[in-house]
Amino acid sequence: TQLLEQSPQFLSIQEGENLTVYCNSSSVFSSLQWYRQEPGEGPVLLVTVVTGGEVKKLKRLTFQFGDARKDSSLHITAAQPGDTGLYLCAGLGSNYKLTFGKGTLLTVNP
């Protein structure tokens, strides 16, 4: 069974601070996705990383896929209250099934 561990589980910061959340596994994934989920809604895809070592930027969000394709990180610069939400990583295995981490619940206080 492929497992994804996300850390930290909870993060509460002030507006303007930087933060990094991590997604780690002992398994190799063919690709990894990051989603954000807001209360009462389904997850929304932010990015897909496919190549080991790949870095993708989405405005203030930077996503990195580890060289061995087992881990990933999400860095947010100058966080804003609108960034508040549950951040989920999901790895795509060789069987095309998505395995989700339990998420990092981020709160950005004004």
Next chain:
Amino acid sequence: DSGVTQTPKHLITATGQRVTLRCSPRSGDLSVYWYQQSLDQGLQFLIQYYNGEERAKGNILERFSAQQFPDLHSELNLSSLELGDSALYFCASSVYAGGPGEQFFGPGTRLTVL
């Protein structure tokens, strides 16, 4: 709005009962995925259908079953409900049969088993 619709939004029922959750995928999407989200287990993949056929199976209990109809909508049937089945159930759809393509999630059905 992802374009995926799920009904009902909330469902409250008793142990031992059976319920049916319904999902309509985005126009043009052939794949439908069902997920269960709970506080302790996180988001767990249950089952995938592609163009009416079962494509992949995850951690789906034998008490649960699903199907995809010719018009591509899907239903998830949960029977002999237990307290531990209380969770959010999400449906997602995708153009793809598999691979890293984007899945679009519906707003979910919150099931409460009393």
